[in-house]
Amino acid sequence: MAKVVITGANRGIGLALAKAYAARGDEVIATSRTLSDALAGVAGVTQHALDVSSADSVAAFVESLAGPVDILINNAGISGPERAQQTLAEMDYDGWADAFAVNSMGPLRVLQGLRAQLAAAPLGKAVTITSQLGALSLDWPMSYAYCASKAAVNKVMRLAALDLKDEGTAVLLLHPGWVRTDMGGSEATLSVEESAGGIMAAIDGLTLETTGAFLNWDGRPHEW
Numbered sequence: 001m002a003k004v005v006i007t008g009a010n011r012g013i014g015l016a017l018a019k020a021y022a023a024r025g026d027e028v029i030a031t032s033r034t035l036s037d038a039l040a041g042v043a044g045v046t047q048h049a050l051d052v053s054s055a056d057s058v059a060a061f062v063e064s065l066a067g068p069v070d071i072l073i074n075n076a077g078i079s080g081p082e083r084a085q086q087t088l089a090e091m092d093y094d095g096w097a098d099a100f101a102v103n104s105m106g107p108l109r110v111l112q113g114l115r116a117q118l119a120a121a122p123l124g125k126a127v128t129i130t131s132q133l134g135a136l137s138l139d140w141p142m143s144y145a146y147c148a149s150k151a152a153v154n155k156v157m158r159l160a161a162l163d164l165k166d167e168g169t170a171v172l173l174l175h176p177g178w179v180r181t182d183m184g185g186s187e188a189t190l191s192v193e194e195s196a197g198g199i200m201a202a203i204d205g206l207t208l209e210t211t212g213a214f215l216n217w218d219g220r221p222h223e224w
């Protein structure tokens with residue numbers, strides 16, 4: 001049984017991951033800014049408050065957590081400013097900073113906090129749900145702030161993979177697919193359950209030999 005910490009677990013992909021890990025018998029620490037009614041009373045799930053953009057909130061969460069952590073899933077994310085406000089012509093710079101705080105800095109903040117707990121596990125796994133939009137190879141001129149925030153977290157986790165290998169912690173970046181959530185919208189191709197199932201299989205396959213990979217939700221390598 002693995003101990004799995006998930007951020008942004010009150011809705012969307014994070015909620016689906018929390019339910020699916022609990023259903024297969026793992027111990028789930030489901031974190032979110034607002035605790036989820038959907039997870040109340042679910043066997044195997046403990047809920048904790050956590051705002052990944054707040055140093056105080058991360059510190060308080062880490063303080064409350066005892067023992068090794070097998071899997072951290074940095075899932076919390078935001079789209080940033082309105083589409084029209086994150087273009088070449090117009091940029092909401094405060095909104096861009098918010099996107100960086102949640103999507104780029106948040107994952108590292110939580111990873112820093114749980115570094116020792118991950119190192120204490122037989123094979124710690126630090127996973128970040130990024131996006132294909134963070135790939136430098138994808139030429140879609142849209143959502144400058146969101147794309148930049150995901151490209152940044154890709155680089156951060158690539159570096160962390162190098163630093164953490166000797167501690168026995170493996171790092172993985174995952175594009176979850178286009179998923180029907182508040183962020184992905186109703187036209188998206190995947191259900192949260194399909195995406196979560198693929199993500200879990202990819203995490204199961206992660207080893208220290210494959211640390212630092214960027215994969216699609218179905219396990220195929222993603223281009224940088």
Ligand SMILES: NC(=O)c1ccc[n+]([C@@H]2O[C@H](COP(=O)([O-])OP(=O)(O)OC[C@H]3O[C@@H](n4cnc5c(N)ncnc54)[C@H](OP(=O)(O)O)[C@@H]3O)[C@@H](O)[C@H]2O)c1
Pocket residue numbers: 007008009010011012013014032033034050051052053074075076077078102129130131132175176177178179180181182183184185188
């Ligand atoms: N859906 C897609 O098609 C798609 C595609 C590519 C990548 N992704 C990525 O997949 C991840 C999950 O997305 P989703 O589609 O499930 O989005 P979602 O339905 O909008 O859910 C986002 C989650 O992130 C949480 N969150 C936002 N800011 C937070 C903060 N400061 N601290 C803690 N939690 C915070 C939200 O909590 P609140 O309820 O408190 O706001 C919510 O639980 C994100 O990283 C996203 O960028 C999604």
